[in-house]
Amino acid sequence: MSRAILLVIGLLAAVLIPWLLGGSETWSRLSGFPLSGLPVMFAMILLCWVLNTLRLRLLLGDQRTKVSPIKSLGVVMAAEFAYCATPGGSGGPLTIMALLGRNGVRPARSSAVFAMDQLSDLLFFLCALSAILIYALFQHLSQRMEWLLIVSAVSMFGGLISCVLVARYHRLLIRLSGRLLIRLNVQSTTRMRWARKLLSFLAAFTDTLKLPFQTLITVFGLTCLHWILRYSVLYLALHGLGADLQWAWSFLIQMLSLSAGQFSLLPGGAGAAELTSAALLAPMVGKSTAAAAILIWRAVTYYFYLLVGGPVFLLMLGRPLLMKLMKLKQA
Template sequence: MSFHWARVSILLLFLFSFGLAIPLFVGGFEVVSVLTTLPYWTTPLLFLVMLLAWNLNVLRLCVLLDGQFNNVGYWKIMRIYMATEFVSKTTPMGAGAPAAAVSLLAPHGVKPISCLVIFGVSACMDAIVLVCLIGFFAVERLTMTLGANLLTGISLVSVLMLTTIACTSLLLYRHKLLFYLLLRMPGFSLTGEKGKKNAGKLIVSLHRALKRIFELPRWRLLLSWGTCLLYWGLYLSTLYLCIWMLGGGVSWLESGFIQTIAMGIGHLLMIPGGVGGVEVTGTLLLEPKLGATTAATAILLWRFLMLYLYLVIGGVSMLSLGVGAISYGNEKRSNL
């Protein structure tokens, strides 16, 4: 088992080193000299933006959980969140994040089914916000390129946005119908009374967890939507801030569109952290506007915020939570 984890760690180290090497290959060692000439206040500003974004997501988590934690302080919740993000960045498409959240929250009284439902609701909220933002970016690009056919382009984007929002709302508010249809699918047929009984228990648990979220006070639901909007606003501003600090002339809409495309390509590649695809896509899209050196420097700085900072702080959080879990288990066994 230890040999397996050693091989995985070496592979991840190689991947992340490869991601760092791509901007240096494109921009040359001038990238390092550009980074050394940045004003001293740029680093605290970028860290402040990331800290604010993390706290917004933690606040949304606390609002949706609605007191399901047992004697857990805000600092512990922040460490759990960062450890979950660490797992998300080191697994393809962040597939390991739900399992990590379940295992880290279970010792504090959060049921696995509640954790998975909250993950699903948060993902649906993120999907709605992202689709609206992508539609906004697309309309802006269509305004510049289509001209007379602008109305047709805006109509297509609007239909796409409304369809996605309607499907997401159906998933949330008509989940019992979707569960019923899922169980009737040919590839999901259950045989035997035990299988049907277990599926029934799972559906009831999912329904109760979703109902608990929908029955939250209106101000809590509005607060969760507000934190989601603010988070994505900050998240899609990071590349713009990096370009602005380097003296680039790219607008927020353009940088947000480039950031969305690059992150989407990274997810489609199914490589941990989107390494390689994000750097190459971002550099190719920015190079015509900024030049090779500035584009590579901006991507390197942005990827440090969006990936490597998560790995450092999330890894430390994971280690601290692991040590705490071991000591907690030893103490519990000693009391038996």
């Protein structure tokens, strides 16, 4: 119940912040947006789901036969809904593991697939940020944009270094975590169970890394296509509103805004993402244009995920639970 209240508060904040920013001019800016652009944006999101489905099936390797293509698409849509509806997107990986587990995929394998998926995302953002940095060398940037690039570069490379350190010293981390659990008086049986799960995950992740090189390259290519499409929505919204902002800067603004939303631990970053994007975008295109663009952007990349992914989530996770309860009642 508390999570539902938090989601409602976040949704209200997500709508009110842009409206308060743009004031009475926001509606006039929205009314001037060509409606023909919305079907294109929604089609881009549908294509993103298809690309993620292909990526999921490639990462499953020989386990993909256990999950049909339609169910794989359902897993992706349900997981995207969970990302948007839970604090910090915490429900996304749990949804993936639960749905894959119901189709016979071991938890260690499903968690390894999720980890590989996140690693592919991180590599894409590093490549994209590096390209933006090279592009920025030939541009006259304001102090604000230089600051944004520096913060983005430091955070992304920091994340990559953290992943490398964890992979390199995972044995040491396991030993240190074991000592910590002993000091916290965690039972030996619980420690052993967690250790077995961690070792199973590491083995499954290693197997995923051993997929054919062509498969891994294809996964990365699908990742690039997915994020380029998804991060083009704000650019198209601004273009439809008549604003002249380069794609690279709209990409950077979305990356920072959604990162701030994740750190806020609000469902889907609702409120925090709007506030951050408004602060970054308003000085470049004006308050009313920024407010209208943010509303369109979030309608396509947030509310659409909730409206379409919600029924899929309930169908795949809610119906089996209901059937289980009915069986218990009959017994």
